[in-house]
Amino acid sequence: MHEMAVTKDILDIVLKYAAANNAKQVLGVGLKIGELRDVVDDYMQRFFNYLSRDTIADGAKLKIEHAPIIFRCSCGETFQVSIKRVMSSKPTICPYCSGRNAVLNSGQEFEIIGIEVI
């Protein structure tokens, strides 16, 4: 259900921009989604297909770019951490200084980058 709530918002924004640019059809939607967002691509596409029936975005493909999870250490360096590691009970260790106090810097993005239209 989580995908349904956000997909409705995505469709509203897409249709608004498409209309403002006199588009006849939306072919694709570019999205950037952080790995921590816990979004299932297939569900999003399925909900988008359902919600966009009878609109000019019917049939549009979601093109999802997954943004990595980045931690920032107190030494100033940033580094990528896999979702598996974040979700494990192991501490996050900085590869530069071996510090264990790095905090989440990014990985929660949820952005509509743009749309392909004719």
Add this chain to the structure above:
Amino acid sequence: MEIRYIDIKKTVLSDNTDLADQIRENILQSNIFMLNLMASPGAGKTSLLLETIRRMKNDFRIGVIEGDIESVVDSEKVAALGISTVQLRTGGECHLDAPMINEALQNMALDALDLIFIENIGNLVCPAEFDTGAMRRAMILSVPEGDDKVLKYPLMFSVCDALVINKIDTISLFDFDMEKLHMQAQKLNPHIQIFKTSCRTGEGIDEWCRWLRGEIAES
């Protein structure tokens, strides 16, 4: 026909977030503090709310916004304490969003309130996405739900200011690793304040209320 690419670069749900910012500013000007309380069904949202209200109602004029999919049982319990409540029956929606809270606030006597609690709908997924305009967000995790919830709902743990571990009186019955939970929650959210409470024995509720009073004073 030529394919065109239109740049949007807009964060999903930003209209909701913009309205939430506006709500926050408006209620701040009315000297009201609002808390968004979230949890899964049965974690003890209403129980914690009732215990909190009992301890704070002599010092604050309290109002409650109740989110419930169909019923009004929770708001009846709160109203029995003499607290004004607005019930949002969302009819199937799984979260409260800023437009719903905005409408609820229009039905409340804001000049007669200092503190508003939002009892969000029982769900750890969708409510994490939607800013309601509250100054702080708190979530309840009850011991029987297990210590692995951080792994399953990372966004919720990363957006909350406080984590209340409720039903702490049952901890001896479950394999609940408190240390592991602390470590995982703080990895996602180093500023999260963690409280251990039992609405049955009253353990930890005063400490939670002390934090809440501090946050109210600060904002």
